[in-house]
Amino acid sequence: MSYAIDLYSGIGGWTLGMKLSGITNLASFEWWNEANQTHNLNFGTNHREINIREINIEKDLTFDHKIDFVVGSPPCTQFSFANKGGNGDIQDGLVDIYKFLEIVEALKPKYWAMENVPRVAGILEKEINEGSLQRFKPLVKTIMTVDAADYGVPQNRKRMIAGDFPIELFVAYKTRAKRTTLGDVLHALSQDVVIDPNYGYQVPKAEVTELENEVNLTEEETRINRDSKTYHPVYNKMSFPDKLDRPSRTVTATCTRVSRESIVVESESGFRRLNVRERGVLQGFPITYQFYGRTLNAKFKMIGNAVPPILTYYIFQSMLEVQPQDLKLPSASSYYHEKPPFKSFKSNLGLPAKKYPASRKFQFSVPNLRYGSGVRFELSNNPKSKKQDWSFKFYHGNSKNIKEIPLNAEVKNALAPIVNTSRNTVFNDHIDQLSERYKDYHSSKLQELWISTYSDNEVFNFLDHIGNCVRDILNQAELSDIESSVVEAIVNEKNRKLEENKDSLLVGFYFLSSLNNKIFDQ
Template sequence: MKNKPFKAIDFFCGAGGMTTGFKKAGVSVTAGIDIDFNCKDTYETNHPESKFIHADIKKLTFNEFERETKIRKKDDKMIFIGCSPCQYFSTIRTKKAKSEESRNLLTDFQRFVKEYTPGYVVIENVPGILTSKESPLNNFINFLKNNHYAIEYKLIRMEEFGIPQSRKRFLLLASRVSKYITLPKETYSPHNTVSDYIHPNLGFPKLKAGAKDFSEKLHTVANLSDTNLKRLSLTEKNGGDRLAYVNNKKLAIPSQFKNSKNFKDTYGRMKWDAPAPTITTKFFSVSNGRFAHPEQNRAISLREGAILQTFEHEYIFKGKSIQSIARQIGNAVPPKMAYAIAKQIVNS
């Protein structure tokens, strides 16, 4: 058993961020499961050796699960990865009815852990899952302890692991095999800034807003209205924000006219010498955060967003629209973080 390779099943796999990092660490990812059919082509294109299972785990039966994965129970070398969608506990709230769907996904995931008792369990989620009074996390942790899993968890900042963005997340590792399990240690790096990843000198040609790239490089940018182009043209390069035109009644957002205190990141530019903000599903839009290019009058491209998420340049994203692909990228766990998690388990 000691020399057998680790295996994993990536629940809520999305575009495959966790799968990518775990594979790089030498873990064989048996399958990825997701309810979102839009990520199927992306996942299968990049991970042909892993089976994509299009399913809602609320409805997925154990018989179906076993048929698709050929899993066996109490496998000491099996890792269950459960990075469930987290809109309900996120500070970036969507419509209540939509976010409600993600409220109890951790409990649904627990059903599979209970049935198959894998050797290891990984949870990555928004910080709110730890702090919310409505969170199922405490029940999940008690369940793991009662089933003889050693556990460690805390809130982490991904920039402290060499990820080029300010991204605070909840991380939990649990092991039924090892008496002690520890989270990966921070790996501080001076090379985790926007400039280190998406500078034009690194192969990102200058673009105008609305430029389309139909190759697999996907250096595609959303279009901008004339008003937004004027706003960006006035915004100071390398970290400027909307205060450049806050007193201009024609250009300021009406609710922010002469208001210099709130929502400074909206329409703001990234800084070359600092990590990017959290790459969300709306990173293609300058109106949804500090997603404007440090110098050019546009939002960052799809490929730039993927690179800031630490996907390789060769990673292929499939989708029918900018919105669809950006959603896959923004929802992913950065592969570099996934690799650190997987190595921690493999080395344990």
């Protein structure tokens, strides 16, 4: 018999991996009440919430058996690029890692493993070589980044694994794992008898909890999601809706109905986010597992913060020194997770926003003037200013070095003799028509429409109208004899992207600077 403990145990991803592997869990340590209660109610334990930073190793870590394995997932928030603009609070996060390693050092297990976000790999390596963790350098035998999808988790989820365990065995298991897709999960959960795509459990659909879907995304929410994924001003393109023939994107702890990080799928009548059960299965929890968060967002958070139990199962198999030829898939484990005899809290499902703050931000690329890699024309506001200051802008560069070119009267006047010749009256035709139609669309009017829940997408309709005019101008204007050096002079840069898109860039600079002048008085 092998014995283990898990630190920062969350809702039980490590513990479930132990159960699947036939390992006895002697103790779990977690601070967040709802996650700890989810763990307790699923496994019939009575672990109290505890701040691991305050553990007294001599008093709080005494057991009747020698600990073979120490595992856990220190909080990743302080290391995440999503926290504090990508900076997080690394020094505070290192406090938890220091405590984790201090416990490993004291208990002297046969093997140990720690899971965290990929960014921690570089931080940990630096700190054990020349920083605050040098004391523990002899303990850390491996630091690697893995994708949970390679081990059969139906989700692309890259994670750092550090520790001392048979890494060669763990890596070898990838060839045995069964690849599961987002489509496999959605299909399985839609059947009258649900067959768990990860474990093979067969349960009548009526007995599977947390399958309730939110209402579909509104037309505006759909547009925001689509644009933020497929035409984000800076970041790489994502698919919309999410593709079903591959593991899902990473299930995150926090997301909104209009988040770039949200996984969005088609429903029978539109688009929707994933429900609680779908997220749980993508994270590798059985369809019988229950999530005891008091709110929908609490359940999303606990699932998104969890370590996939399928991944921990393979880590434990390596700790048990199971040879690849003897390896069983998690679905062949003798452990069956019984649905606990407790009723989960019923969550109020997410609904579209009923009102928006007066400072609501708008920042979307202009259709037909989107180039990717941080190069774009966009319509945006400045909600921190008194008048909100809506205008068209041009940006180029990347997320670390974004440069703005003002689309003002100076740009308009400089290009007018070159672009708006007698052959290209289409420019003024559209400018005059738009100026008349949207003569009331000053900054405060647009902001009023943007914060209203009854505006019927008027701001996006305005943006799309601009994009349609751009398309018409590109189809009708004669710009081929204009040298690309004109664009290069405005941007003060020369590259292939500018040269390849010279015509549309010229249209964007002249047309949008003219509209800024006519509509926004710039």
